Amino acid sequence: xxxxxxxxxxxxxxxxxxxxxxxxxxxxxxxxxxxxxxxxxxxxxxxxxxxxxxxxxxxxxxxxxxxxxxxxxxxxxxxxxxxxxxxxxxxxxxxxxxxxxxxxxxxxxxxxxxxxxxxxxxxxxxxxxxxxxxxxxxxxxxxxxxxxxxxxxxxxxxxxxxxxxxxxxxxxxxxxxxxxxxxxxxxxxxxxxxxxxxxxxxxxxxxxxxxxxxxxxxxxxxxxxxxxxxxxxxxxxxxxxxxxxxxxxxxxxxxxxxxxxxxxxxxxxxxxx
Amino acid sequence: xxxxxxxxxxxxxxxxxxxxxxxxxxxxxxxxxxxxxxxxxxxxxxxxxxxxxxxxxxxxxxxxxxxxxxxxxxxxxxxxxxxxxxxxxxxxxxxxxxxxxxxxxxxxxxxxxxxxxxxxxxxxxxxxxxxxxxxxxxxxxxxxxxxxxxxxxxxxxxxxxxxxxxxxxxxxxxxxxxxxxxxxxxxxxxxxxxxxxxxxxxxxxxxxxxxxxxxxxxxxxxxxxxxxxxxxxxxxxxxxxxxxxxxxxxxxxxxxxxxxxxxxxxxxxxxxx
DNA sequence: CGTTAATTTGAGACCATTCAATTTCGGTGG
DNA sequence: CCACCGAAATTGAATGGTCTCAAATTAACG
Numbered sequence: 001x002x003x004x005x006x007x008x009x010x011x012x013x014x015x016x017x018x019x020x021x022x023x024x025x026x027x028x029x030x031x032x033x034x035x036x037x038x039x040x041x042x043x044x045x046x047x048x049x050x051x052x053x054x055x056x057x058x059x060x061x062x063x064x065x066x067x068x069x070x071x072x073x074x075x076x077x078x079x080x081x082x083x084x085x086x087x088x089x090x091x092x093x094x095x096x097x098x099x100x101x102x103x104x105x106x107x108x109x110x111x112x113x114x115x116x117x118x119x120x121x122x123x124x125x126x127x128x129x130x131x132x133x134x135x136x137x138x139x140x141x142x143x144x145x146x147x148x149x150x151x152x153x154x155x156x157x158x159x160x161x162x163x164x165x166x167x168x169x170x171x172x173x174x175x176x177x178x179x180x181x182x183x184x185x186x187x188x189x190x191x192x193x194x195x196x197x198x199x200x201x202x203x204x205x206x207x208x209x210x211x212x213x214x215x216x217x218x219x220x221x222x223x224x225x226x227x228x229x230x231x232x233x234x235x236x237x238x239x240x241x242x243x244x245x246x247x248x249x250x251x252x253x254x255x256x257x258x259x260x261x262x263x264x265x266x267x268x269x270x271x272x273x
Numbered sequence: 274x275x276x277x278x279x280x281x282x283x284x285x286x287x288x289x290x291x292x293x294x295x296x297x298x299x300x301x302x303x304x305x306x307x308x309x310x311x312x313x314x315x316x317x318x319x320x321x322x323x324x325x326x327x328x329x330x331x332x333x334x335x336x337x338x339x340x341x342x343x344x345x346x347x348x349x350x351x352x353x354x355x356x357x358x359x360x361x362x363x364x365x366x367x368x369x370x371x372x373x374x375x376x377x378x379x380x381x382x383x384x385x386x387x388x389x390x391x392x393x394x395x396x397x398x399x400x401x402x403x404x405x406x407x408x409x410x411x412x413x414x415x416x417x418x419x420x421x422x423x424x425x426x427x428x429x430x431x432x433x434x435x436x437x438x439x440x441x442x443x444x445x446x447x448x449x450x451x452x453x454x455x456x457x458x459x460x461x462x463x464x465x466x467x468x469x470x471x472x473x474x475x476x477x478x479x480x481x482x483x484x485x486x487x488x489x490x491x492x493x494x495x496x497x498x499x500x501x502x503x504x505x506x507x508x509x510x511x512x513x514x515x516x517x518x519x520x521x522x523x524x525x526x527x528x529x530x531x532x533x534x535x536x537x538x539x540x541x542x543x544x545x546x
Numbered sequence: 547c548g549t550t551a552a553t554t555t556g557a558g559a560c561c562a563t564t565c566a567a568t569t570t571c572g573g574t575g576g
Numbered sequence: 577c578c579a580c581c582g583a584a585a586t587t588g589a590a591t592g593g594t595c596t597c598a599a600a601t602t603a604a605c606g
Contacts, residue, residue, distance in 0.1 A: 065525070083431060086521040089439035093431045105424045108417075110532040113428045113525060136420075137413035144381075144409070147420050151378045154427040155386045158356060158366045161430060164437035165482025166362035169594075200552065209438030214594055216554060248359040252338070252386060259383040442562070473584065487562055489586060 022046060023125050027073040029188070030099030034152060034258055035145035044135050045142065050125045055079075055118035061103065062116040068106040070126045074098055077122025078198045082206070083114045092207035094156060095119070095180065095199075097187040101149060104132070120198045152255045159253040164209045167248060172208040173218050174247025177228065181237060182251055197235035222246075295319060296398050300346040302461070303372030307425060307531055308418035317408050317415065323398045328352075328391035334376065335389040341379040343399045347371055350395025351471045355479070356387045365480035367429060368392070368453065368472075370460040374422060377405070393471045425528045432526040437482045440521060445481040446491050447520025450501065454510060455524055470508035495519075 019025065028045045031037065037045070055061065055077070062068055064083060074096050081093040081102070093114055096102055106112035107129040136143035156179075163172045177197075184195060201219065202212040222228050227243045229236040237243055244250075292298065301318045304310065310318070328334065328350070335341055337356060347369050354366040354375070366387055369375055379385035380402040409416035429452075436445045450470075457468060474492065475485040483491075495501050500516045502509040510516055517523075 081431070083435045085435060085439050085444075086523075091435045091438040093434055105427060108421050108424055108532065109428070109528045110530055111525060113528070114431060133417070136416065140410035140413070140416060143413060143416040143420065144406070147409075147416065147423060148381050150420060150423050150427065151381055154378060154423065154430060155382070157427060157430040157434060158354070158387060161366055161434045161437055162356045162358060162364045164434055165364040166358050171358075201554095202552080211595055212553085213555090213596085217594095220554085250359075252384060255382045255386070257383055259381065474586095475584080484563055485585085486564080486587090490562095493586085 018042065018046070023052065023075060024048060024050060024073070026075055026099035026187075027101060027125075030101070031142075031145040031149060033186075034255065035141065035148050036258065037141055037145060041139050041141045041145075044139050048127055048131050048135060050127050053124045053126055055122040055124060057118055057120055059118045060115060061118070061124070062106055062112050062114075064112055064115045066112050067110070068103055068112050068129075070128045071101055071103040071107045071132065072116075072124040072126045074100045074102060075123040075125060078119040079122060079124075080117050080119050080203075080207075081114045082117060090206050091209065092203065094153070094160070095207065097183055098189060099187055101146075104146065105150065105153070107132075119203065155253045155255060160207075169208070169210055169214055169218050170221065170246065171248050172210070173204065173215065174222065174227070174243050175249050176204070176208055176247075177235070177237070178244055178247050178249035179254070181235075182254060182256075186254075186256060195235050197230065197233055291315065291319070296325065296348060297321060297323060297346070299348055299372035299460075300374060300398075303374070304415075304418040304422060306459075307528065308414065308421050309531065310414055310418060314412050314414045314418075317412050321400055321404050321408060323400050326397045326399055328395040328397060330391055330393055332391045333388060334391070334397070335379055335385050335387075337385055337388045339385050340383070341376055341385050341402075343401045344374055344376040344380045344405065345389075345397040345399045347373045347375060348396040348398060351392040352395060352397075353390050353392050353476075353480075354387050355390060363479050364482065365476060367426070367433070368480065370456055371462060372460055374419075377419065378423065378426070380405075392476065428526045428528060433480075442481070442483050442487055442491050443494065443519065444521050445483070446477065446488065447495070447500070447516050448522050449477070449481055449520075450508070450510070451517055451520050451522035452527070454508075455527060455529075459527075459529060468508050469506055470503065471506075 018028075024046055028037070028042055031045070032042070050073075053072070061072055061079065076098060079096040079100070079102055081096070082090055083093055084090050102116050102124075103112075106114070106116070132146075136146055159179075163175050167175065180197075181195065189195075199207065200212075201215045204219075205212040205215045208215070219228075219230060223230060227237070227239050227246060229238055291301075297319055301310070301315055304318070305315070323346075326345070334345055334352065348371060352369040352373070352375055354369070355363055356366055357363050375389050375397075376385075379387070379389075405419075409419055432452075436448050440448065453470075454468065462468075472480065473485075474488045477492075478485045478488045481488070492501075492503060496503060500510070500512050500519060502511055
């Protein structure tokens with residue numbers, strides 16, 4: 001076992017009758033993993049109108065500079081946020097798995113500050129900004145859940161910044177692999193023996209701020225030293241403890257638990273002004 | 274003139290009687306610059322209980338790993354978010370000016386994922402997490418304003434990540450100076466002829482992921498080429514257009530305006546479930 | 547089985563670091 | 577006002593991590 005269980009809380013009020021096949025389930029599951037949502041909150045989320053969509057590898061959901069009026073929830077596959085410098089250099093800013101809400105951040109500002117692209121074939125669901133905001137306005141716990149989700153997003157971005165600024169190539173790659181494996185586990189995608197690493201070495205480079213050539217050499221060293229096996233897109237972690245140490249990885253920044261202190265002061269419905 | 278006016282909106286409902294000397298004014302001014310707040314929202318914010326505080330240069334507000342139960346609003350001075358690698362290398366993650374809400378992000382998770390430190394002598398106001406969350410629960414527009422503020426925070430972190438990953442030393446320093454000058458202007462601190470640059474070259478390095486030695490050489494080149502004058506902590510921008518070009522800087526990511534599309538669907542009070 | 551994408555390899559160049567040592571600056575006490 | 581101090585800035589030389597630019601090899605796919 002490479003990752004300990006998340007200890008995710010199931011809200012006591014949670015209806016057992018919720019349909020786990022509902023397309024919005026991954027979203028509500030994710031939000032509920034870090035915020036307490038009452039049965040009313042959850043049913044309000046389940047009743048959000050949405051539109052299905054499929055993305056081919058390489059498809060863009062959003063371009064930097066555009067106006068965005070809906071946010072998309074990822075059901076299967078992997079999406080990336082990215083941004084270009086004025087000279088055309090691309091930086092992958094974050095990677096997203098099942099349940100992640102993408103483009104909420106672009107939908108609440110005037111113009112998108114980053115692009116969103118499919119790394120693999122992906123299934124998504126689009127929720128109109130107005131619908132989501134209305135739900136948040138009517139149910140404070142939903143607004144808070146969106147805030148907490150955004151905060152965790154931001155925490156991950158800060159850790160990436162720490163990596164880009166202060167860690168060397170070997171550490172950056174190891175760290176990224178650790179993060180992906182943990183998050184992939186938490187998203188409910190099992191990865192007992194190996195995982196379909198969706199990123200090319202080129203993309204690993206774009207995510208860590210280095211050349212694909214150098215990514216290649218680093219990966220070779222990691223294989224030589226027995227940390228991972230990586231062949232035919234299949235990533236097998238041979239030495240989880242070693243990889244964590246090599247990547248200076250600890251999972252604190254992923255905020256995998258509901259803050260205990262906040263559980264008592266959660267409210268679930270609108271209150272009189 | 275080096276920065277154009279922000280075109281900040283004054284909400285039509287805004288009371289003219291608000292006291293601009295109220296200690297929470299900078300906070301409400303900042304939130305109101307990117308979200309529409311009604312008179313009721315604003316007065317709810319003004320009536321938040323708070324506690325004043327003074328920070329000496331170098332003082333820590335929060336340590337990474339601690340539990341945080343209040344967030345602080347910066348009134349004067351400069352604060353930084355920062356994080357250490359396991360090997361002790363420090364990365365400054367963001368810099369904060371008047372009106373910025375710091376530690377909201379640490380207050381809503383189990384343990385702080387980063388530290389907060391005073392870069393200069395600073396005056397702050399602490400607001401207890403419970404009080405702020407209650408206000409957000411009771412007034413959706415306040416919750417949304419906090420969300421938008423966090424989103425902008427996150428956008429800045431992404432731009433820093435882009436810099437760290439894809440721009441060279443000269444560009445990174447130029448870009449950071451551009452950002453600080455613009456934000457400092459927007460925060461209402463005029464900087465007609467020069468600005469008290471609060472960062473040492475060491476800190477400039479920690480913010481851009483480079484050595485103080487190299488920061489020094491880059492700054493010398495920038496002076497030699499006539500972009501800035503920087504003597505005795507005083508920064509004077511001699512060639513704003515040139516500095517922007519050298520730093521690959523555009524202000525989009527700062528989201529300096531209220532998104533027009535959201536103005537129509539703002540609600541100001543609680544609504545029935 | 548051909549075509550394109552992805553990975554791998556090599557050598558040289560360069561940007562940035564490291565490690566000292568030196569100089570300047572800002573403030574303090576005599 | 578000057579001597580002194582620590583912090584910050586500056587300088588130099590050597591090292592090294594990462595990039596650049598090809599070119600070659602392998603894998604993926606219809």
